[in-house]
Amino acid sequence: GAVVSQHPSRVICKSGTSVKIECRSLDFQATTMFWYRQFPKQSLMLMATSNEGSKATYEQGVEKDKFLINHASLTLSTLTVTSAHPEDSSFYICSAREGQDHEQYFGPGTRLTVT
Amino acid sequence: GQNIDQPTEMTATEGAIVQINCTYQTSGFNGLFWYQQHAGEAPTFLSYNVLDGLEEKGRFSSFLSRSKGYSYLLLKELQMKDSASYLCVIMDSNYQLIWGAGTKLIIKP
Numbered sequence: 001g002a003v004v005s006q007h008p009s010r011v012i013c014k015s016g017t018s019v020k021i022e023c024r025s026l027d028f029q030a031t032t033m034f035w036y037r038q039f040p041k042q043s044l045m046l047m048a049t050s051n052e053g054s055k056a057t058y059e060q061g062v063e064k065d066k067f068l069i070n071h072a073s074l075t076l077s078t079l080t081v082t083s084a085h086p087e088d089s090s091f092y093i094c095s096a097r098e099g100q101d102h103e104q105y106f107g108p109g110t111r112l113t114v115t
Numbered sequence: 116g117q118n119i120d121q122p123t124e125m126t127a128t129e130g131a132i133v134q135i136n137c138t139y140q141t142s143g144f145n146g147l148f149w150y151q152q153h154a155g156e157a158p159t160f161l162s163y164n165v166l167d168g169l170e171e172k173g174r175f176s177s178f179l180s181r182s183k184g185y186s187y188l189l190l191k192e193l194q195m196k197d198s199a200s201y202l203c204v205i206m207d208s209n210y211q212l213i214w215g216a217g218t219k220l221i222i223k224p
Binding site: 036042044106107 | 150157158159160163209210211212213214216
């Protein structure tokens with residue numbers, strides 16, 4: 001099946017710094033990528049949907065200036081958490097889809113800890 | 116290698132019971148999740164098992180046997196709204212999520 005990777009798998013950063021998380025589709029071209037946030041034992045919360053070459057669509061309550069999403073190519077999307085705070089500590093998961101009628105494949109997640 | 120197997124598709128009748136199986140081979144184990152995903156929506160958390168045994172939550176139950184690398188999700192009193200994909204997800208020793216391909220459950224009246 002299709003593979004989606006994320007890098008880094010785990011990151012610790014200091015409060016006030018920015019951290020970038022990469023999401024790659026390894027064997028298919030992802031026209032759409034999704035970014036989720038997950039709190040322990042809870043459902044994935046969709047943060048934003050990004051289509052290659054266009055601006056991301058953010059869900060209500062998600063600050064677009066804080067969570068910068070770039071989907072510059074058909075195989076790469078990045079999420080940058082700017083001026084991170086301890087409450088941003090979470091598990092961030094991306095998923096990718098080749099087209100509207102295609103399966104959605106999930107990445108392994110990135111655990112962010114802000115100290 | 117890491118591998119999660121679950122049936123691609125299952126069909127059941129409204130009011131009946133269905134069991135969705137999941138077998139896995141992963142590098143380490145830190146828990147197994149079941150998620151429900153309706154088309155076009157984000158996955159919804161259903162259950163988390165880290166110890167062997169059965170966890171019951173309303174109409175849904177999840178079972179885990181770590182020695183067998185096996186889990187199942189049991190849905191009782193099926194309703195039409197239960198038509199969805201059910202994802203078996205393992206957290207490995209590095210706390211990374213390994214996603215199964217999902218089982219599409221079709222409920223018929």
